[in-house]
Amino acid sequence: MMFQTNLRLLGWSVACALMVLASTADAQSYRGRRAGSVTARGSIADCNMAGTVFMEVGKNFGMVNGGRCVLNGSRFENSEPSGDMGPIVPLDGMDLRHSQWVAVDFLTPPSLRYANASQANFSAIHMDGEPVEMVDATGFIATKAKFHGAQMASWYVQGAAFDEADFSSALLTAWTTDAMSYEGLYDLAPESMRAVSAQSARFENCMLEECNLAGGNFTDATFLLTKFTDECIFNGANFTNAMFDQTDFLEASLSGSNMRDIRIDQCSFEDCNLTGAQLGSAMIRNTSFKGATMRGVSFDRALVDGVDFTGTDLSTCNLTGAVMKKLVGTPPALPQDYVIKTYQDENVDANGDTLRTNVYDIVISENRYNDGLREKKD
Numbered sequence: 001m002m003f004q005t006n007l008r009l010l011g012w013s014v015a016c017a018l019m020v021l022a023s024t025a026d027a028q029s030y031r032g033r034r035a036g037s038v039t040a041r042g043s044i045a046d047c048n049m050a051g052t053v054f055m056e057v058g059k060n061f062g063m064v065n066g067g068r069c070v071l072n073g074s075r076f077e078n079s080e081p082s083g084d085m086g087p088i089v090p091l092d093g094m095d096l097r098h099s100q101w102v103a104v105d106f107l108t109p110p111s112l113r114y115a116n117a118s119q120a121n122f123s124a125i126h127m128d129g130e131p132v133e134m135v136d137a138t139g140f141i142a143t144k145a146k147f148h149g150a151q152m153a154s155w156y157v158q159g160a161a162f163d164e165a166d167f168s169s170a171l172l173t174a175w176t177t178d179a180m181s182y183e184g185l186y187d188l189a190p191e192s193m194r195a196v197s198a199q200s201a202r203f204e205n206c207m208l209e210e211c212n213l214a215g216g217n218f219t220d221a222t223f224l225l226t227k228f229t230d231e232c233i234f235n236g237a238n239f240t241n242a243m244f245d246q247t248d249f250l251e252a253s254l255s256g257s258n259m260r261d262i263r264i265d266q267c268s269f270e271d272c273n274l275t276g277a278q279l280g281s282a283m284i285r286n287t288s289f290k291g292a293t294m295r296g297v298s299f300d301r302a303l304v305d306g307v308d309f310t311g312t313d314l315s316t317c318n319l320t321g322a323v324m325k326k327l328v329g330t331p332p333a334l335p336q337d338y339v340i341k342t343y344q345d346e347n348v349d350a351n352g353d354t355l356r357t358n359v360y361d362i363v364i365s366e367n368r369y370n371d372g373l374r375e376k377k378d
Contacts, residue, residue, distance in 0.1 A: 050100075054078060057090060067097035071104055078108040091115050092136075101125060106132045113186075114139040123148035131173055136186045139193075156182060157213075159189035162198040173209045181212070208232055223247045290329070299324070314362075324362040331360055339365045 131153035310329035
């Protein structure tokens with residue numbers, strides 16, 4: 001009897017131990033699948049292919065899918081598979097989360113269509129020292145990804161998400177969401193999902209050339225020491241609550257863009273098209289709008305200080321509640337119920353000398369009716 005009892009207890013103990021081991025192995029196997037490689041015992045195997053030269057898409061390449069893979073310093077010289085534009089590195093739809101691609105040489109361009117690369121690192125990627133070009137990044141998810149010093153040209157980014165991404169010292173040339181640019185190259189994203197998103201993204205010391213990201217969402221984004229050149233197009237883009245600091249837009253088109261609550265300091269919008277732009281409640285300091293097209297721009301309740309409007313026409317702009325002071329340069333044409341008030345602004349330099357600068361304010365005419373109508377005519 002005693003022997004049977006002990007045997008029964010031993011059986012229960014063995015069964016419990018097997019259940020615990022099975023549960024642990026299953027949990028490890030799940031984590032392993034997430035990391036992209038699992039051993040027979042369910043532990044996570046390393047996916048470190050740093051420095052690898054890929055001549056073909058073989059068995060090892062499949063380890064990339066699953067995230068957390070390290071490919072720093074690798075080189076892709078694939079001749080297969082081949083897309084409509086020639087050989088590609090097929091990363092379409094892959095799980096590339098947390099993966100590392102630092103300084104990868106894409107002699108063969110990647111295809112990133114609908115891949116998920118959240119928190120991945122693409123810093124310093126290039127194509128034999130030149131920009132990585134002709135990339136289908138439609139629907140590409142790169143939330144919180146890093147692109148420090150990356151060189152990228154002709155990226156097709158309809159529906160792509162770069163929210164909270166970091167583009168410090170990056171070069172972006174001919175990035176586009178324009179449907180006509182897609183013709184004959186890549187399939188379009190669904191019509192309601194074609195705008196690029198870069199909410200809270202950081203662009204520091206960047207260069208954007210010939211980009212067409214009309215309708216993009218750049219809410220809360222930061223642009224510092226960045227240049228937009230060669231007639232970039234951001235018509236209808238959303239820059240609400242963004243920050244522009246020491247950033248230059250050269251002949252860019254920002255028609256119909258939403259810049260409400262934006263902060264602009266020491267920037268240039270010279271010769272830009274700002275037709276219909278919304279700058280309500282914006283804070284704009286020491287910035288140049290020389291020669292810009294300003295038709296229908298709203299400065300509703302904006303604070304504008306030390307700005308240069310030389311060569312512009314503000315006669316069709318909404319200046320309701322705006323504070324526009326210490327403006328420099330040649331005064332612009334104004335709405336009929338506003339006037340120019342000129343004076344000298346005095347500042348003391350480091351040597352103790354007093355510097356006097358001719359400035360002006362834009363103020364409501366004191367002669368207009370109290371009910372808001374224009375000046376009374378004699």
